[in-house]
Amino acid sequence: xxxxxxxxxxxxxxxxxxxxxxxxxxxxxxSETLPSxxxxxxxxxxVDKGRVRTSDGPMKGREIAAVLxxxxxxxxxxxIVMPTMRDLRLLLxxxxxxxxxxIDQRNTxxxxxxxxxxxxxxxxxxxxxxxxxxxxxxxxxPFEDTDDLRAWGRALRVADPHSVxxxxxxxxxxxxxxTTHGGLCGRITSACDRITRSRSFPSALNDAQAYxxxxxxxxxxxxLCAVDSTLRPYNLAGRRTVAxxxxxxxRERNTERCQIPAGSIPFREGSTVWVVDPQHPDADLRxxxxxxxxxxxxxxxxxxxxxxxxxxxxxxxxxxxxxxxxAPFGGAARFTRKEPSxxxxxxxxxxxxxxxxxxxxxxxxxxxxxx
Numbered sequence: 001x002x003x004x005x006x007x008x009x010x011x012x013x014x015x016x017x018x019x020x021x022x023x024x025x026x027x028x029x030x031s032e033t034l035p036s037x038x039x040x041x042x043x044x045x046x047v048d049k050g051r052v053r054t055s056d057g058p059m060k061g062r063e064i065a066a067v068l069x070x071x072x073x074x075x076x077x078x079x080i081v082m083p084t085m086r087d088l089r090l091l092l093x094x095x096x097x098x099x100x101x102x103i104d105q106r107n108t109x110x111x112x113x114x115x116x117x118x119x120x121x122x123x124x125x126x127x128x129x130x131x132x133x134x135x136x137x138x139x140x141x142p143f144e145d146t147d148d149l150r151a152w153g154r155a156l157r158v159a160d161p162h163s164v165x166x167x168x169x170x171x172x173x174x175x176x177x178x179t180t181h182g183g184l185c186g187r188i189t190s191a192c193d194r195i196t197r198s199r200s201f202p203s204a205l206n207d208a209q210a211y212x213x214x215x216x217x218x219x220x221x222x223x224l225c226a227v228d229s230t231l232r233p234y235n236l237a238g239r240r241t242v243a244x245x246x247x248x249x250x251r252e253r254n255t256e257r258c259q260i261p262a263g264s265i266p267f268r269e270g271s272t273v274w275v276v277d278p279q280h281p282d283a284d285l286r287x288x289x290x291x292x293x294x295x296x297x298x299x300x301x302x303x304x305x306x307x308x309x310x311x312x313x314x315x316x317x318x319x320x321x322x323x324x325x326x327a328p329f330g331g332a333a334r335f336t337r338k339e340p341s342x343x344x345x346x347x348x349x350x351x352x353x354x355x356x357x358x359x360x361x362x363x364x365x366x367x368x369x370x371x
Contacts, residue, residue: 009238016140016234026139026155031230033177034134035126035185035192037079043067044081044167047090055164061098062105064091065112068128069200071193080128081171083149083162085120088130092116107201114199118214123221126189127196131167134174179281184224187328191217219328226325227276227285239266241276241323244302248318255291256314258324260300265293265324272327273304275313279320286310287327 007015020027044055045064054064067078082088095113100106119125124133135156136146143151149170153161156173160166191213198210225231226240235241242265244258267273267290274287288306295301302324306314313322 007237009234012234012237013140020140020142024142024155026135026142026152028138028230029140030138030225030228031178032224032228033180033185034137034175035124035188035224036129036175037077037127037189041078042081042168042171043078044083044164045091046083046087046162046167047094052091052094061095062100062109065095065098065108068112068115069108069196071127071196079126081167082128082130083167083170084132084147085130086147088116088120088128092120111200114202115196118195118199118210122192122195122214123218124188124192126185126192129171129175131170131174135170138174138177179229181224181227181282181285183284184220184227188217188220188224191220216329223274223325223328227274227323229278229281232323235325241325242266243321244324245319245321246314246317255303255305256288256311258302258304258314260293260302263300265300265302267293267302267324267326269293272307273324274327275310275317276323276325277313277317278322280316283313284309285327286313287324288314 016027016029042055043064046053052059052061052064064080068080070077082091092113095109095116098109100109116128119128124137132147132149132152135141135152139155141152142155145151149161152170153159153166156170158166158169158173161170194213195210195217198206198213200206222240226235228235232241236243242260242262244260247257247259249257269290269292271290272287273290274285276285277283286307286309288304288310291303291305293300293302304314
């Protein structure tokens with residue numbers, strides 16, 4: 001049993017969409033601030049009548065590609081914002097016709113195409129925000145086509161959503177939430193940057209690094225959704241989140257005991273779990289490693305060995321309900337070598353050549369050889 005009774009996650013989502021459709025209003029879905037390059041200058045890019053337009057005026061394809069591939073944390077870095085997924089796919093198609101004069105420009109365009117391939121299928125990409133995708137995360141839409149920018153404009157009462165001013169208003173509405181887990185958002189942005197650097201040049205090592213970063217990105221995005229308070233009924237129904245009651249021990253112990261009212265958990269022994277405290281929604285996500293679980297005198301008990309900074313997360317919640325989520329794998333990138341490494345984007349080759357993509361990477365969608 002969960003907060004939505006015996007309702008499944010898909011049934012809960014269908015119910016919320018039906019409510020939004022009946023009222024004609026976009027209903028809140030997520031309250032977390034979404035990952036983005038905050039406080040960075042935005043470059044709005046869209047496709048109009050077969051031509052790529054930008055908020056900076058006319059730009060060549062290689063110039064847009066250079067903005068996308070810039071991952072250095074400097075003042076010159078910018079975030080690309082696109083109105084719809086359709087615009088993103090059209091931009092990807094336009095890059096196949098982009099002109100270049102030098103080998104460096106060619107490499108930049110080909111790199112951008114490889115990055116856009118990932119951005120289209122990834123659940124999120126911090127350096128390339130799609131407004132309709134972000135709005136679909138923020139709200140339950142009162143219409144079927146969530147990639148319709150004009151429909152979002154009508155629902156959120158934004159005039160002329162295809163203008164730069166309208167897109168700016170919709171972007172701010174989609175990104176900014178009432179709670180923020182900056183550390184988790186930073187990890188998502190870091191994973192996106194790792195993908196961008198790894199897709200810069202085709203090689204087996206870079207493909208492998210990009211694949212690992214894509215898995216980490218997906219796992220971290222699921223964790224961000226799991227800790228969201230507004231999306232919690234959906235996550236409880238889908239068993240992505242578990243309600244727990246930390247118990248005050250009668251004597252000093254190395255583990256923390258939690259009663260699980262639902263009677264089961266989606267975690268395995270050895271998994272790392274985080275505590276999400278409703279009374280401290282912006283607190284750092286801490287927890288520990290699952291030490292064991294099972295029934296004790298009719299109650300389902302979960303025992304967790306807290307990490308060094310995770311003890312307080314349990315102790316301040318003794319006797320009241322908190323929520324547990326599984327921590328994502330690959331939370332932080334660890335590069336021990338300071339010199340240029342093939343695992344961190346690679347050393348640019350002077351003359352890129354075509355290659356045969358290994359079968360296992362081809363099946364994973366990592367065909368990065370220039371066309």
